[in-house]
Amino acid sequence: MTDPAFARTTRPAPPGPFANALTFGWRAVLKFKHVPEQLFDLVMTPIMFTLLFTFVFGGALAGSTGDYLQYFLPGILVQTVIFNAVYSGMGLCTDITKGLFDRFRSLPIWSLAPFAGLIVGDVLRHLIAGGIILGIGLILGYRPEAGVPGVLAAFVLLLAIGFGFGWVFLVVGLLVRTPTTVLTLSFSVLFPVVFASNIMVQPETMPGWLEAFVRANPISWMTTAMRGLLSGTATAGEVVAALAAPAALALVLMPVTLRLYRRNA
Amino acid sequence: MSDIPPTDPAIRARGLIKRFGDLAAVDGIDLDVPRGEIFAILGPNGAGKTTLIRMLATLLTPDGGEATVLGHDLTADPQAVRGAIALTGQFASLDEDLTGRENLILLARLWGFSRRDARARAEALLADFDLADAATRQVKAYSGGMRRRLDIAASLIVTPGVLFLDEPTTGLDPTARQKVWRLIRQLAGSGVTILLTTQYLEEADQLARRIAVVDHGRKIAEGTSRELKAQVGEGFLSVTLADASRLDEAADLLAAQLGARPGRNAEDSRLTVRAGSAAEANAALAALIAAGIEPSDFSMGAPSLEEVFFALTGGPGAGREATE
Numbered sequence: 001m002t003d004p005a006f007a008r009t010t011r012p013a014p015p016g017p018f019a020n021a022l023t024f025g026w027r028a029v030l031k032f033k034h035v036p037e038q039l040f041d042l043v044m045t046p047i048m049f050t051l052l053f054t055f056v057f058g059g060a061l062a063g064s065t066g067d068y069l070q071y072f073l074p075g076i077l078v079q080t081v082i083f084n085a086v087y088s089g090m091g092l093c094t095d096i097t098k099g100l101f102d103r104f105r106s107l108p109i110w111s112l113a114p115f116a117g118l119i120v121g122d123v124l125r126h127l128i129a130g131g132i133i134l135g136i137g138l139i140l141g142y143r144p145e146a147g148v149p150g151v152l153a154a155f156v157l158l159l160a161i162g163f164g165f166g167w168v169f170l171v172v173g174l175l176v177r178t179p180t181t182v183l184t185l186s187f188s189v190l191f192p193v194v195f196a197s198n199i200m201v202q203p204e205t206m207p208g209w210l211e212a213f214v215r216a217n218p219i220s221w222m223t224t225a226m227r228g229l230l231s232g233t234a235t236a237g238e239v240v241a242a243l244a245a246p247a248a249l250a251l252v253l254m255p256v257t258l259r260l261y262r263r264n265a
Numbered sequence: 266m267s268d269i270p271p272t273d274p275a276i277r278a279r280g281l282i283k284r285f286g287d288l289a290a291v292d293g294i295d296l297d298v299p300r301g302e303i304f305a306i307l308g309p310n311g312a313g314k315t316t317l318i319r320m321l322a323t324l325l326t327p328d329g330g331e332a333t334v335l336g337h338d339l340t341a342d343p344q345a346v347r348g349a350i351a352l353t354g355q356f357a358s359l360d361e362d363l364t365g366r367e368n369l370i371l372l373a374r375l376w377g378f379s380r381r382d383a384r385a386r387a388e389a390l391l392a393d394f395d396l397a398d399a400a401t402r403q404v405k406a407y408s409g410g411m412r413r414r415l416d417i418a419a420s421l422i423v424t425p426g427v428l429f430l431d432e433p434t435t436g437l438d439p440t441a442r443q444k445v446w447r448l449i450r451q452l453a454g455s456g457v458t459i460l461l462t463t464q465y466l467e468e469a470d471q472l473a474r475r476i477a478v479v480d481h482g483r484k485i486a487e488g489t490s491r492e493l494k495a496q497v498g499e500g501f502l503s504v505t506l507a508d509a510s511r512l513d514e515a516a517d518l519l520a521a522q523l524g525a526r527p528g529r530n531a532e533d534s535r536l537t538v539r540a541g542s543a544a545e546a547n548a549a550l551a552a553l554i555a556a557g558i559e560p561s562d563f564s565m566g567a568p569s570l571e572e573v574f575f576a577l578t579g580g581p582g583a584g585r586e587a588t589e
Binding site (some may be wrong): 011019030102109 | 323324344345350352354355357359363377403
């Protein structure tokens with residue numbers, strides 16, 4: 001170490017918030033490169049769900065596997081995005097436990113940038129997982145009647161859903177001490193909420209009290225809108241209803257996230 | 266960082282307080298860290314060292330008191346403080362999934378370096394920190410010493426005015442520790458003010474020009490290691506026992522003889538106690554031998570920093586709870 005590089009480097013002009021967020025987004029992309037296993041996690045569960053439900057239950061639930069796939073596929077997209085949003089919370093929690101977040105917090109950067117980066121990673125995950133599931137659906141015979149515009153609209157809604165739910169798990173990631181707890185806690189809440197929706201079956205077959213719950217479940221509204229967009233029958237009201245929960249979650253939880261982030265850990 | 270008069274201290278804190286529930290982790294600490302020096306905060310686990318350093322690095326908001334870092338007020342302008350400091354925490358704060366080079370590029374980009382400059386900066390730091398060969402390996406495959414070095418390199422993307430190092434060598438083997446020490450000295454030589462915490466007296470003695478001894482959230486002494494030693498007084502008797510099982514008994518005996526509780530080091534069954542004079546020390550030793558306790562070695566001399574520490578904190582921090 002004859003001529004140490006650490007002797008004096010002048011600080012470049014401070015970057016803007018957007019540049020900071022992009023840098024964190026780049027980190028999320030690098031993670032895909034170095035931890036390809038996470039992609040496996042990401043798509044295996046929805047693929048299994050799609051195959052199992054379609055071929056095991058499809059005939060019983062809808063008369064034929066083809067009819068069931070037509071009903072089920074939009075819902076499994078919603079479910080996948082919501083389940084995958086948990087990974088950001090886990091990633092955040094890992095960063096905190098490793099002390100990496102302390103380093104970010106001690107940098108003169110836009111304070112929301114680390115979260116924006118996680119969300120960039122989320123968006124990529126949702127697009128990859130959604131694309132793969134749709135691809136498998138098409139192979140198995142699923143046909144979106146609304147064609148390419150319908151699929152594009154559905155994916156935009158999907159990203160909005162993922163964005164809204166992402167904040168839930170970021171908050172969980174900030175509150176909970178270990179990444180595994182984030183996972184178990186989130187799924188123990190998500191499973192009943194996701195299953196008690198119209199993703200898998202028509203609510204008419206359920207007991208009255210459950211049917212009432214399913215009809216009031218925002219996940220059902222999202223699923224209904226997804227079906228509508230993909231089949232070309234969606235009404236504006238359905239889409240607005242589907243966006244209500246993600247919008248509310250983002251509006252309420254963004255400031256909560258910031259507060260928790262600035263709070264004394 | 267030259268916008269304040271060079272005579273002002275790099276860090277100036279008055280009455281800093283941080284509470285966690287009922288516990289005052291930092292209970293009114295004053296600090297003046299001169300520029301360009303290595304300053305050590307020495308204390309046992311749970312003394313409040315980490316809390317203090319996290320406050321000064323803007324990660325915790327003080328519950329009381331005030332502080333400036335390079336002239337920037339900690340609470341009024343934390344973003345300006347962040348622009349002037351770097352923190353290397355107790356655990357290597359790196360992304361273990363990324364390579365060493367990617368970690369440095371990530372941080373350089375966050376500081377605002379262009380893609381090309383960020384890469385060049387990363388390469389230069391990797392070379393300087395002896396990590397060029399490991400540049401493309403994921404950090405999870407690094408050894409403890411390599412992680413530490415990368416962690417410190419990550420704090421030097423932009424040369425900070427003040428570098429906070431929280432227990433920089435905890436958990437490192439002696440060779441790796443020597444490497445980190447050399448690095449810290451070089452950094453200080455290039456003009457960076459360094460505030461480090463440590464529980465190793467040797468580390469404080471070796472590196473720091475000034476040392477603040479902290480215990481139970483309070484500063485109990487401060488000075489150069491020579492001053493601290495003088496404060497406690499000369500004339501320390503150090504006795505190593507042949508039979509470690511009689512350590513308690515011997516400690517009681519020495520305490521009765523010399524009127525001060527001996528500090529004890531169970532590892533090598535050694536007791537150290539302040540003895541007013543050689544005659545008193547001699548009498549105490551005679552009493553030990555009369556009681557059938559055989560010293561395998563004894564010496565009389567100026568206190569080591571360790572002995573000073575024990576004298577100041579009232580014992581080698583046994584049974585203390587970690588609250589950090």
